[in-house]
Amino acid sequence: METPPVLSGRELQAAEQIFGTRLGLAERYVGHLATSGIERGLLGPREVPRLWSRHVLNCAVIESCIPQAATVADVGSGAGLPGLCLAIARPDLSLTLIEPLERRCIWLQEVVDDLGLDNVTVWRGRAEAAVGLTDFSVVTARAVSALDKLARLTLPLLQGNGELVAIKGRSAQDEIENAQKVLKKLRAVETEILSCGDELLEEPTTVVRVTVRR
């Protein structure tokens, strides 16, 4: 069984700042990722040493892009990235984790129950089938698909005004260019590249934020 990586130095400072009094919950979540998460194939074993840096902190810093008390759909949540990081960091948010694979949903629900998170719903199914489920004001996603396809999957979940907050890498600008047509069709009024966690992380997180007005 893998031992969860211990926080120290700059990562510890970042985690304390992001999670505050809920840091214990984040540590417990990382414990689940490092053990049952790996055993049940939600992440590869090579990820264990970088669970904090590359996964949990990298995802959690996007909380700075999300308005107070938002109703958030995390599409393709997988092991809860970024959805569970946000639910731990921001108890004011209401999160729905949308994930089609049953074994991933079972694991997510076990973690939610163990952590006692009362602001999370695990919903099994594809994003296309979740339209109208709730009046989401924000959709998040990491590593689900390129922006053109991701916009088609996620923007219909925003019934009124809202935003897609997608974690992206160096391809962000190219993806925006390739998605211009579909973004326009889906009533995107603004598409920006933001850098989150500049002052907290060695490698800040790149986010594409798409704002829609309906």
Ligand SMILES: C[S@@+](CC[C@H](N)C(=O)[O-])C[C@H]1O[C@@H](n2cnc3c(N)ncnc32)[C@H](O)[C@@H]1O
């Ligand atoms: C590469 S994983 C990324 C998981 C997680 N977001 C992360 O960053 O580690 C992609 C996830 O998207 C889910 N997925 C694929 N197509 C989907 C769809 N149409 N609606 C919702 N989730 C989908 C998959 O089941 C998978 O869990």
